[in-house]
Each structure stands twice: as C-alpha cells, then as structure tokens.
C-alpha cells in the first residue's frame with residue numbers, strides 16, 4: 001500500500017524529488033534547498049522572529065553574566081560570558097584532502113562549542129538562555145529583582161528558596177537535558193528531564209548528581225518530549241522547555257552570530273564578496289542550527305552559506321524542508337529508522353518552529369553515514385587533539401560534499417562562487433564533546449580504529 005504523506009503518496013514524492021531514492025537508501029547526499037533566499041510566506045508565530053529578539057537575548061545574557069561568573073568559576077576568564085573559541089585546523093584540512101582525494105582551497109576553521117562552559121555543547125547557548133529568562137521573569141514578577149540589580153545576588157539562598165517553588169522540565173536525547181538540568185538545579189528549580197532511549201548513561205548520572213530528576217523512556221525523542229509536555233501541562237508551576245516549538249531557545253542560539261563576527265574580526269578573518277564563508281552545522285530538530293543560522297545571516301548577510309548535516313538514518317530537517325511539511329513528516333514516514341550513534345541528532349521529526357523561521361536561510365542539507373562520523377571523530381583527535389562527540393563530527397564532511405558532489409559544484413556555480421574559493425573560509429561547527437567522560441570517548445575512538 002502506498003501511504004500518503006501530506007498530499008502525496010511516497011512514490012509520488014520520490015517521482016517529484018528523485019534525491020529521495022538515495023535518501024531512503026541511506027546514501028550520503030547533498031541536497032540544495034529549493035526555498036533558499038525565497039521570501040517565506042508570512043506565518044504568524046514563526047516568520048515574525050526579529051533581530052530585536054536576538055538583541056534582547058544578548059542583553060539578558062549580559063545581565064546574568066555576574067551570576068554565571070560567580071557560580072561557574074570556569075567562566076571567570078570570560079567574565080561570565082558563555083562562549084567558545086575558534087580555531088584554525090590546517091591539519092584536519094590536510095587530512096580531508098588526503099583521505100577524500102580533493103583539494104580544499106581557502107582555510108578550514110572549527111567553532112569549538114564542544115568546549116562551551118557549563119554543559120559542553122551547543123545546548124549551553126539556547127538551553128541555559130531559556131532557563132535564565134524564566135528565572136528573571138519570575139523574580140521580576142514577584143518583586144524580588146530589578147533589571148538594574150547585580151544579578152550575582154541570584155546565587156543567594158533567598159533566591160534558591162524562591163525558585164524551589166517552581167519546576168522546569170524538558171524532553172531530551174541528552175545534551176539539552178544536561179544544560180537545563182545543570183543551570184535549573186543551580187538556580188534552585190525543581191528540574192525534571194525526560195530522556196529518550198538514545199540518552200547516554202553518563203548524562204543521566206551526571207544530572208542526578210547535580211540534583212535534577214531524570215525520567216527514562218524506552219522510546220525515541222518525540223515520545224519523551226510528548227510525555228514531558230503532557231506531565232508539565234498538569235502543573236501550573238511547571239515550565240516546559242519545548243525543543244519542538246521554543247522561540248526562546250532559538251533566540252539563545254542566535255546570539256552566536258554577532259559574537260562569531262567579533263571573533264572573525266579579532267582573528268583577521270575577512271568575509272566579503274571575494275571571501276565567502278561556508279558553515280556546516282550538525283542538525284537534530286533544527287532549533288540549534290536554525291537559531292545560529294539566523295544569527296549568522298544578521299552578521300554576514302549573503303556572504304555566509306549555511307549547510308545542515310544530519311545522519312543518513314535521521315534526516316528529519318531535510319525531509320521537512322524538501323516536502324515543505326516541516327514537523328508534519330517523520331523519517332519513519334520514509335521508512336528510515338532513526339537509528340544512529342549520533343545521539344544528539346537522533347531525532348525523527350523536525351522542530352515546528354525552526355524550519356519555518358529559518359528554512360529560507362539555509363543553502364542545503366547533507367547527510368552523513370555513522371561510520372564516517374566515527375572516522376572524523378578520530379581524525380579530530382589524531383590531527384588536532386580535539387575531543388568531540390559523534391554528533392559533533394557531522395559537519396566535518398561539509399567541505400568535501402560541497403566541493404566534490406555535482407550538487408555542491410552546482411551551488412558554487414549558481415552563486416558565482418567558483419572564482420572566490422581561494423578566499424573561502426569553511427567553518428565546521430563542533431557542537432559537543434568536552435563533557436564526555438574519557439572512558440566513554442575512548443569507546444568511540446576504538447570503534448573508529450577497529451573499522452579503519
């Protein structure tokens with residue numbers, strides 16, 4: 001039986017978009033977004049996301065910086081700003097050139113969100129931001145705080161007591177739960193994390209140790225989120241952080257754009273007509289990379305070209321954009337199983353918000369095989385001495401897909417970039433890894449070594 005997905009049967013979808021044949025066969029693909037640079041039709045609640053929301057988010061994070069600095073000593077050097085370094089990675093560039101048989105003109109850089117303080121992944125941007133926003137709102141509403149106060153006071157017992165009357169909950173494959181659990185519990189909230197079966201044991205252990213409650217599900221991410229959302233709806237003092245719908249998460253992620261521009265300026269990296277910037281972002285539900293993309297477009301305009309990277313078994317964001325159905329299509333609809341070792345990307349269905357708010361800003365999506373993730377993870381360690389988790393390696397294949405596939409070359413041609421490539425910067429966004437216990441990380445490394 002040929003089932004309907006949206007207004008077409010599966011075979012009609014495949015006939016209309018031949019690339020789906022490769023996608024359903026779990027082959028690696030680069031798909032160019034047909035809606036790129038199209039004006040998105042106005043969709044209230046989605047396409048009205050504004051720069052002002054990013055500016056507000058940035059100011060809020062600045063107000064909280066004294067608090068962050070006082071309770072997370074690792075952020076002292078950066079005065080309470082939660083930010084990651086940017087590295088040139090020439091050895092990785094040579095590695096890709098040698099192992100994939102191509103030349104990568106321009107330079108290769110790594111955005112090391114694997115080193116983000118507090119929770120060691122890109123979720124420290126959105127997740128922590130949303131919790132801080134909730135805390136601020138509650139404290140303002142109850143007359144405990146004014147915006148002009150020194151927020152370091154939030155570390156006091158009186159605030160801890162106050163926040164303990166409220167709870168925050170979230171559904172997660174691991175890293176979002178880690179971010180929200182750590183900051184939520186630190187502020188004093190009762191924090192409940194609903195974990196999908198992909199979540200790693202060490203993440204659950206760490207959360208419990210920090211005082212968060214972990215509820216485990218023998219089901220995938222969509223189920224954990226749905227159940228978390230349902231339980232939270234029964235409690236008026238519980239705020240559910242909804243990764244499938246949240247604007248606040250998106251705003252937190254988007255602050256990365258202007259900050260990255262500052263880092264580029266400091267390192268003397270130029271982005272302009274003859275120096276295009278290509279960014280490769282690992283994608284799960286799309287909120288993280290979508291928010292970052294929104295910020296990048298504010299910072300670099302049409303000179304930045306953003307590609308999302310997903311596992312071949314869970315390309316939910318690609319399917320959402322290609323079909324235009326966003327969260328109304330799952331990878332299972334296309335007979336894919338959502339089984340991947342990239343736990344941060346093991347998501348069967350895209351966010352309802354991200355694709356609508358940022359879909360037109362994304363140049364394309366690529367998919368990557370799990371074995372390749374592990375080889376890249378190993379190469380980052382061998383070549384650059386950088387520890388990342390499997391999900392975070394997904395962007396590593398980006399420059400190869402762009403330069404080596406027919407689709408990639410078509411993109412460069414259509415955007416008049418062929419002659420600019422010697423001035424290009426390729427940025428791989430490493431989205432997580434520094435909190436992975438060494439023993440666990442070594443099993444990842446070993447898997448790569450065994451399969452070489």
Ligand SMILES: *Cc1c(COP(=O)(O)O)cnc(C)c1O
Pocket residue numbers: 121122123175176282283284285286287288289344345347389391392431432433
């Ligand atoms: C969550 C996550 C992503 C993707 O973020 P989404 O908002 O789910 O798209 C990428 N890498 C890692 C390591 C993550 O934890």
